[in-house]
Amino acid sequence: MLPFLDHFLDSLNMSRTSFRVYIFAAVILMFCLIMCRTIFKMATYIYAYIINARRLRCFPEPPRRSWLLGHLGMFMPTEEGLTEISSAICNLRRTLLTWLGPIPEVSLVHPDTVKPVVAASAAIAPKDELFYGFLRPWLGDGLLLSRGEKWGQHRRLLTPAFHFDILKNYVKIFNQSTDIMLAKWRRLTAEGPVSLDMFEHVSLMTLDTLLKCTFSYDSDCQEKPSDYISAIYELSSLVVKREHYLPHHFDFIYNLSSNGRKFRQACKTVHEFTAGVVQQRKKALQEKGMEEWIKSKQGKTKDFIDILLLSKNEDGSQLSDEDMRAEVDTFMFEGHDTTASGLSWILYNLACHPEYQEKCRKEITELLEGKDTKHLEWDELSKLPFTTMCIKESLRLHPPVVAVIRRCTEDIKLPKGDILPKGNCCIINIFGIHHNPDVWPNPQVYDPYRFDPENLQERSSYAFVPFSAGPRNCIGQNFAMAEMKIVLALILYNFQVRLDETKTVRRKPELILRAENGLWLQVEELKR
Numbered sequence: 001m002l003p004f005l006d007h008f009l010d011s012l013n014m015s016r017t018s019f020r021v022y023i024f025a026a027v028i029l030m031f032c033l034i035m036c037r038t039i040f041k042m043a044t045y046i047y048a049y050i051i052n053a054r055r056l057r058c059f060p061e062p063p064r065r066s067w068l069l070g071h072l073g074m075f076m077p078t079e080e081g082l083t084e085i086s087s088a089i090c091n092l093r094r095t096l097l098t099w100l101g102p103i104p105e106v107s108l109v110h111p112d113t114v115k116p117v118v119a120a121s122a123a124i125a126p127k128d129e130l131f132y133g134f135l136r137p138w139l140g141d142g143l144l145l146s147r148g149e150k151w152g153q154h155r156r157l158l159t160p161a162f163h164f165d166i167l168k169n170y171v172k173i174f175n176q177s178t179d180i181m182l183a184k185w186r187r188l189t190a191e192g193p194v195s196l197d198m199f200e201h202v203s204l205m206t207l208d209t210l211l212k213c214t215f216s217y218d219s220d221c222q223e224k225p226s227d228y229i230s231a232i233y234e235l236s237s238l239v240v241k242r243e244h245y246l247p248h249h250f251d252f253i254y255n256l257s258s259n260g261r262k263f264r265q266a267c268k269t270v271h272e273f274t275a276g277v278v279q280q281r282k283k284a285l286q287e288k289g290m291e292e293w294i295k296s297k298q299g300k301t302k303d304f305i306d307i308l309l310l311s312k313n314e315d316g317s318q319l320s321d322e323d324m325r326a327e328v329d330t331f332m333f334e335g336h337d338t339t340a341s342g343l344s345w346i347l348y349n350l351a352c353h354p355e356y357q358e359k360c361r362k363e364i365t366e367l368l369e370g371k372d373t374k375h376l377e378w379d380e381l382s383k384l385p386f387t388t389m390c391i392k393e394s395l396r397l398h399p400p401v402v403a404v405i406r407r408c409t410e411d412i413k414l415p416k417g418d419i420l421p422k423g424n425c426c427i428i429n430i431f432g433i434h435h436n437p438d439v440w441p442n443p444q445v446y447d448p449y450r451f452d453p454e455n456l457q458e459r460s461s462y463a464f465v466p467f468s469a470g471p472r473n474c475i476g477q478n479f480a481m482a483e484m485k486i487v488l489a490l491i492l493y494n495f496q497v498r499l500d501e502t503k504t505v506r507r508k509p510e511l512i513l514r515a516e517n518g519l520w521l522q523v524e525e526l527k528r
């Protein structure tokens, strides 16, 4: 049947039976090798899990089944666990690491390791990994998900939109949106203190702010429901549900599911809204002409879409409609939940520590007392040093984004000499870094004095990375810090927040760090 094979075996002086035995042995050997590799890899994970769980105690709350998947990421081999394992294997380190292939999701928890990874991560694509992929149908090729040359070009184009001269103009909006929330709180607490879910109230307020800063759109969403806002909420929750349910990781199955259909519908609502505003604005610009249009904006706050319309690349080209839509959707996604999470946890930490809350209030009162309008100006934001320390310490203890993913673009040397091979994916475990006892003594303790300028010197700049770090850090961090300072100042000036003893607060890492069943605090108006 196979004259060629017979000829070949004759030339080797080998019978067909012996040939079959050899082939069989080779297959068994290959199978054993693959099994060894898999077993070894699994043992590595289990060992690292035990080491990390013991050493780092990332999340004090035991994981619940529903979010075990997301939670496991926190315990994937940290570079320390990995070092210990590979040290045990001793000289074969490099060879073994290479042989094992890319070790998925090594979780980086030390500033020295994070530094080379984020520094090299400008043009790479961390973004096509599992989780980022789920966001793509919604956010398109916006700044968060784009890569390479396109990312570089857009980042250069968008950076001026976050210049202090532009951010200054948003201060009025931050004050106004907070006033709306506080008016609501006044109504709710008219009869006495009540317990409110901070996430619910604060995230509506941050969305309201973003809609005004991005589109100049007053949706009144803090008072009445809005389709666009509901769609954004739905998209955020559907992405998390998809991540936690393994069969839905496959596009084919997800698209057929009811959640997949809801996701498509919500994407449609959001995209139509954004594209509509972009179109309208472009039309107005074309009708008026550039000069007249710029004149009409003088003395008014330029929103984010205005700035995008005026931006040009080095070659004079502008963003296409599609790119503009993607950038706006990305800002709405990146900018509201993160800031809401940051603010909710700050209020929680200050409720846990009334002495710090009182100290912030004193600082804020000194600034606002004697002013006609109890609003903060841009220049006053630097006059709240203790409040800023409290905000930073809360971002350390409860970072809104718990982790980001990067792929190494080069071999990365770990502190103890081991190598993370190029191409390996790693989790920059922001939560882990912020809770690493080697960097932060007593990491679970809320102590704003860690951020006293006197204590900053000896700490690595990669020890505190709530906004990530390196060229691909958060473009909106100054926006977020300004907003958080203003909102916090106005809340503390007008209200007292206390823990609600009837509700337990448990951290719940999703897209952002949430609280299981909401974050309920007792709110009481201060009589001045």
Ligand code: HEM
Pocket (backbone or CB within 6 Å): 143, 144, 145, 155, 330, 331, 334, 335, 336, 338, 339, 342, 399, 400, 401, 404, 405, 466, 467, 468, 471, 472, 473, 474, 475, 476, 477, 479, 480
């Ligand atoms: C407390 C609030 C915020 C936190 C903690 C935060 C955190 C982060 C982090 C950790 C990243 C890196 C994500 C990654 O690489 O996967 C990021 C990226 C980004 N953030 Fe923020 N963010 C906040 C507020 C904002 C705001 C207010 C905006 C816009 C208005 C914004 C816009 C963005 C964008 C566009 C990116 C992608 C940047 C790029 O890849 O070049 N963020 N943010």
